[in-house]
Amino acid sequence: MTATATATHDLWIGGEWVPAASGRAIAVHDPATGALLAHVAEGDERDADRAVRAAADAYRGWRRTPVARRAELQQAVAALMRRDAEEIGRTLTLELGRPLGAAVAEVRRSADLLDYFAQEGLRLRGEMPLLGEPDERVLVVQEPLGVVVAIAPFNYPITLLLMKVGAALVTGNTVVAKPAQDTPLSTLHLARLFGEAGYPAGVLNVITGSGPELGEALVGHPVPAKVAFTGSTAAGIRIRRLAAETNKRVTLELGGQCPAIVCADADLDVAVPALVRHAYANSGQFCYRVNRMYVARERYDELVDRFAEGARGLRAGHGLEPGVDLGPLVGERIMATSAEHVADARARGARIACGGERLTGEPFDGGCFFAPTLIADATPAMKIMREETFGPVVGVAPFGDCEEAVALANDSRYGLAAYVFSRNLRTAWRIAEELEAGSVWVNDIHRSLHSVPFGGVKQSGLGREKSRHGLDEYLEHKTMYLGL
Structure with a gap:
């Protein structure tokens, strides 16, 4: 067929x-x-x-x-x-x-x-x-x-x-x-x-x-x-x-509104590619994607710069073309949420580190393409940090200590998945235990395995x-x- x-x-x-x-x-x-x-x-x-x-x-x-x-x-x-x-x-x-x-x-x-x-x-x-x-x-x-x-x-x-x-x-x-x-x-x-x-x-x-x-x-x-x-x-x-x-x-x-915590001792050579890959896979259209990131203050600027560079390096286009990383969003209804979350963040004073708009011109006219977007300096009140985007838009904010990071990550009605990056496995494991999510990935992000349960907590x-x-x-x- x-x-x-x-x-x-x-x-x-x-x-x-x-x-x-x-x-x-x-x-x-x-x-x-x-x-x-x-x-x-x-x-x-x-x-x-x-x-x-x-x-x-x-x-x-x-x-x-x-x-x-x-x-x-x-x-x-x-x-x-x-x-x-x-x-x-x-x-x-x-x-x-x-x-x-x-x-x-x-x-x-x-x-x-x-x-x-x-x-x-x-x-x-x-x-x-x-x-x-x-x-x-x-x-x-x-x-x-x-x-x-x-x-x-x-x-x-x-x-x-x-x-x-x-x-x-x-x-x-x-x-x-x-x-x-x-x-x-x-x-x-x-x-x-x-x-x-x-x-x-x-x-x-x-x-x-x-x-x-x-x-x-x-x-x-x-x-x-x-x-x-x-x-x-x-x-x-x-x-x-x-x-x-x-x-x-x-x-x-x-639904999910999945957080990632990047600690001060995280290996950014590992964390950044994993986060970029998982934030923009399927053009952000899946429930356990990285929707928001919390980064230790001393590594914040570096991560924002490196993440934005990785996002800008992704190629959008028709999925049948070779070398394409991001296809279109499935329709205008899904597209509207990405645009809404960017507009809300701009109005509340966030910085658009990359992307932030619909892609137009050849070969994008006629389709539903949105640029891979990173919203920096996001605050808890912004929609990007509270609502499921289901598109290629990610929010990022700094944190001071691990207790604050966990509190920010858990401040959500959702609890599907979460992600932690730290070279100190004691720190990473303790954070993973505190996170309110059905699945937690530590120092890597990949597809959920067939042999282990998958599902969420809370809503x-x-x-x-x-x-x-x-x-x-x-x-x-x-x-x-x-x-x-």
Whole structure:
């Protein structure tokens, strides 16, 4: 399935491509040029009901399918993803804008994640407590929940969907997936691969749509047992409230406003490249990026200068062009937040060390490009230090001692990730322990690993994804008392 302007892609329900009940379609555009890529079906509450019921019908047989067979099918999809990695990556670059190399890497890492979940599923165990009672035995087992609704955002549409789908399917659940309206094409390609791998009809269903109505129809439907969502905190709170009406389980991976602390003894040759890379990856469009930095006063000017130099060295352009570091933002709505945060900082007296504006002229006209931006001398009242930017804009401020740095970092309603740089591991470890975040990186920043849990505290989420703990989110304990 390639992205072409003449294509209109249907919904994947019950193992078949079916048109939307509404008969309407959504246009998908290249954010780098504004060019039309394709149309996808615009599903509504009727399609949501049809997909949920297909998943419910499939669940009766899927939950009884041996785990070894579920794992085998999941690994087959992973192999097909590697086969099609270049094609899916190209589609992802066209609909999202991310440079091609990074898009292909997402597909391959996501295939690895499916393999990891398949292997972890084979290691699931029940337990039998040793009660010492002569005529009684107790067996504790884990069972699938039922139908799972998986809602993924635009920024990492493959990985963030398969965090949910991979864990749900190998544990015996069935899934109705809803991709973001900006990036549905790569997910529809995935649906085709699940069919090609031999999954029974209805085990995975993919429906596309625009606006909140389709998602609310899925979340509010009485049949699903769980909702797994990645997106904004505001949307997550709405989903949790609606899911509570039917007592659904939820896993929510929500917004972040992630701090980095650079101590006086930090190795800036290590810290600066890591911070620049993680602040501007995917043009800043991910939840655990570095959004704000706190730097020891005696190293502050040096870090600002070196960070700004690194940011200015990044090349923006169409993601299919070689050598491009930053693609466009996915749309004008996302672009507006970056501009708003820069304008707010300027009005409050901050210094724009680099960037600070939309990129115009060739080859940027027609697209949503924003220059890599560093806001220096930021204060706690500024939006860049309090709100999630989701764009290539970073704030930086000095601190006096470690206690002040930790207090500034924790002064947030978010708690997804945080970062510490110090040559003194005692100092770094103590700071890491004090930071209110679900994950903390010390002296390096890289992608979260598949084998460890990922998620946030405070208003950054509920529950965990990845690792064996991610599988637990899709299982229910059952205790069986056996009288002998």
